[in-house]
Amino acid sequence: MQKRLSLIISLVIIFIFIPLTLYAGIVLFNDRKYYFISIMIIILASIPFFLSFERRKPQPREILIIAVMSAISVTGRALFVITPGFKPVAAIAAITGFSLGAEAGFLTGAISALVSNMFFGQGPWTPFQMFMWGMIGFIGGLLGRTGIMHKKIPLILFGIFAGILFSFGMDIWGTMSLYGVFSMEAYIVALTSAVPFTIVYAVSNVIFLLILARPIREKLERINNKYGTFQ
Amino acid sequence: MKSFETFHPLVIFAFFAAAIGLSMFFMHPAYLVITIFLAVSLNIALRRGQFFKDWKLYVPLFFLMAIINPLISHNGKLVLFYINYNAITVEAIVYGLSIATMIVSIILWFSCYNETITTDKFIYLFGKISPVFSLTLSISLRLVPRFQQQLHKISNAQKVIGMDYRSGSLLHRIKCTLRIISILITWALDNAIDTADSMKARGYGIGKRTSFSLFIFERRDGIVLLFIMFLLMVNIWASIIGTTTFYFYPTFSIIQWDLKNILFYCSYFLLLAIPIIIEIKGGIEWKLLKSKM
Incomplete structure (x- = not known):
């Protein structure tokens, strides 16, 4: 019910x-x-x-693990504060999604955005960021079910895709705040001017996914075996 | 002395929701002037020196947005000149300026919001609507400084055994950093299970969760909240009957200055001025108290 x-x-x-x-x-x-x-x-x-x-x-264990994953990605964002765009947030949301499912992935991404903006300042971009990072985690969760994300090539492709998705999503917001209305012409201008950022997003996603995916997956599995948290 | 901050979180949140919502909505020049004027005033009242530092950011942003629109949009009747057979019109320039005003005011409102709605207030507000989500949020928020401390501890411990991430070759540094992060994650996850079990042992999920807060809804909060609600209704009414509508294309519509419209403009001014009025009132009371001493 x-x-x-x-x-x-x-x-x-x-x-x-x-x-x-x-x-x-x-x-x-x-x-x-x-x-x-x-x-x-x-x-x-x-x-x-x-x-x-x-x-x-949800059980306290689920809540805590989502909170921990979000806090790790916020800490990561704080560590990489000097490099614009080069952040591990999307990668960690996606990895959480791979291991713990789509819902956990969405929540990790969205909470990371909200919490990190509590440190760096909220703005009209917060809902967009929450949704985009959440979506990356969600899609990661759906793909994680298929089991192909253990391999390197799907991981690289997903990193690039997530970078482009994030850039496309945030540019919708950017276009509308610059021009007030959404026009395809302006959106294309915004997308082309954001190409360097898109590349940085994609590259950072790929790097962080390749470095972090396996260790974090193993750690989550270990917790799962040890305590039987997410069945 | 900041008096607006001392009001109940619900009142402060209602004000910002109304102010930001309406500011995003109204493109009428009279309304835009009111919005930017009051957003700047509140910023100066709440943030003082900080605001003047941020100016360097807002001004270029403002002009960037104002310049881009006429280059993109070629609508409008009042043509100034042509660039590559594309008309640069007065309407497009004014529209760009208006959008820029709107966005800058929203950013200014948000910086006031960040100043007054602290995280404890945010969690207090959302704890009622969505208890699980706000619990997750508050745990996560608390873990961030804890992780930073733990990172420091781990890196110190690693230094002792010859894994200093600040020295050696680049490869060595990367290896050490990854080790530290890996240790942190293991520690964090194990710790999380401990916390979760402790929560469960203390009866999480059995009854309704209580939470500690120091916020009391006083009479003055009720009065201000009612005032905000009333003025919000008036402004929504104004936008329904079309007082706030303004067209930039094909050419400008006329700004009306009859009594009815002026009253509506005043209601908008009054709504956005609530925190400033409270600040000024607080300031005067403080001065009076000091002079009596």
């Missing part, structure tokens, strides 16, 4: 509230309030993830 209720609420959000917000943006606000609407949609889109976690009543 618990599970079904959260599923219903999620479906209502995805199929009714988000289209309604889009409709309101186009009809009521004359297709001009992209900035506001986009932030609303990002917030709405994140709700189902948090809701299902909330309704599931």
Whole structure:
């Protein structure tokens, strides 16, 4: 019953509230309030993830492991504060996803973004960052189920993909804050001007994934064997 | 002396939600002027010296955004000149300036937000709506400084056994750093299980979780909250009946200066000025108290 209720609420959000917000943006606000609407949609889109976690009543061990993984990625972001874009956050969210599933991956990514912005300053970019990093963790979780992420080549490809995904997502926000409206032309300009950043994201993801994926996976497995946390 | 900070977190959060939400929404020149003026004033009131340091960041950002729009958008009737057969119009320039004003004010609101909504207030607020999420958040937040301390300890211990990450060849340094990180993660995960078991032993998940906080909802909080809600409603009403609508393309719409519109502008000003009014009131009270001593 618990599970079904959260599923219903999620479906209502995805199929009714988000289209309604889009409709309101186009009809009521004359297709001009992209900035506001986009932030609303990002917030709405994140709700189902948090809701299902909330309704599931997770055990303390799950909560603690997600908190630890987020704290590690925040510490990592703080360590690499001088190198813009070169951060281990996406990689750690993805690795958590590989080992512990899509939900844990999403939460690790989103909480890392929120917590690290508590240190570096919140802004209108926070919801976007939370969603993008969360999505990387989520996709990582889905791919982790197939078991191919133990190999090097899928890992490299995933790192590049995650860098591009993050850059594309954040550029939607960037375009809208620079031009107020979303135009394809402006988006392409933003994407091309962000190419160096995209490369840095992708390269840092690949490096961190290659270095960290195996040790962290082994450690999580060890914890799992020792205590039987995530079944 | 910061009086706005001493209000209940709900009041402060409601104010910022209203201010940021409406600022993102209104592109009417009169509203933009009010927004930027009050966002700057609140920044000066709350952050003083810090604000003047940040100016170096805001001004280039402002001009960058203002310049880019006319280069991208060629709509508008008042053509200034042509670059490569593309019209540079007054409308596009003004629109760029307006967007820049809006974004800079939102960033300014957020820097005030960071100053007043501290993490304990944030967790207090969200602990009611989403207890598990805010618990995860607060554990994670607490672990960050703990990990930094532990990193220091581990690296000192490693130094003693000849694995100093600050000396030797690059390969040696990388190897040492990875070792330290690996030790940290193992330690952190094992520790997490300990904490989790201790939480379980103390009855986590059995009853409703209580949490400690020092925030009391007083009468003045209620009054200010009602005031914010009322003014928010008025402004939403204004945007429904179209007072806040302003078109830049194909050419500017007219700014209305009749009584009704001026009253709406005032209501917006009043809403955004709430923290400043509270600050000024607090300042005057403080001066009076001091003069009586």
